[in-house]
Amino acid sequence: MFPFYFGYFDPTYIMLIPAILFSLYAQSRISSTFSRYLQVRSYKGITGAEAARIILDRNGLYDVPIEVIRGHLTDHYDPSRKVLRLSEDVYYGNSIASIGVAAHEAGHALQHQSGYAPLSIRNSLVPVVNIGSNLSWVFIILGFFMGFSAFINLGIWLFSGAVIFQLITLPVEYNASSRAIKQLEENYIIDDDEVRGARKVLDAAALTYVAATLMAVSQLLRLLIITRDSRD
Incomplete structure (x- = not known):
């Protein structure tokens, strides 16, 4: 965002290059690793949906249904409705990749059951972050072009919420994976x-969350530098 502003090249854009490169690496890594183990059938032939069901039932979560949804790696646990949703490759697949991803999402259900604090905090931030992350750039752009520092500051505060959300997401995702492997x-x-x-x-998969966090933090630092320079 903003490789140029006020007609000049923005040198702070270079700060995003490491995050961009790492994001490309993370996407390549999850794509290749998932594709590889999607071809490796489990010895027992258990599907992702069956694996998730076993984990949920063994932990007393009989009331958590498992639904199939369209898309690639769109798997998620919905804490508001207590529903575990798996993509078709994961739901029907009996591969190591399918079982691993299904177990990870079941891990989120276990977090919800135990009242895992970082998950509760992240869930409470979702509506605020969804609104704030979209409005942040509106205020920042208006602030720069109209010369209103108050708009810029408000935009940065809103964007900071998205950064905090990403930072909290990291332990949530790593913990869900740890629970999945244990189960x-x-x-x-x-x-x-x-x-x-x-x-x-x-x-x-965890690398993609690290990449998103690195990008968010880099973008926030860049915005702070731009704001400081514009005031000077």
């Missing part, structure tokens, strides 16, 4: 050598 092992859903493959899939 896969304790419930003998897949064999020990298959767990390594599932862990690789989840580690690759």
Whole structure:
């Protein structure tokens, strides 16, 4: 955003290059790793939906339904409705990748059940961040072009909320993956050598959240520098 402003090249844009490159690497890593283990069938032939159901039931979450949704890697747990939604590849697939992703989403349900604090905080921030992240750039752009520092400051405060959200998301996602691996092992859903493959899939997925956080933090620092320079 803003490679040029007021007709001049913005040198602070260079600050985003490491985050952009890491994001490209993270996307490539999850794409290649997921595709690889999507072709590796589990020994027991359990599907992602079956694996998630086992984890949920073994932890007393009988009332959490599992639904299939369209899209690629659109899997998620909806805490507001207590529903676990899996993409078709994951729901019907009996691969290591499918089971790993399904177990991860079930891990979010376990977090919700136990009142995991970071998840509760993240969930409470969702409506605020959804509105704030969209409005932040509106205020920032108007502030720069109209010369209203108050708009710029408001935009940065709103964008800071999105950064905080990303920072909180990191422990939530890593914890869900940790719970997933533990459940896969304790419930003998897949064999020990298959767990390594599932862990690789989840580690690759976690990199995308690291990349999003790095991008958000880099963008915030850049905006602060631009604002400081414009005032000078």
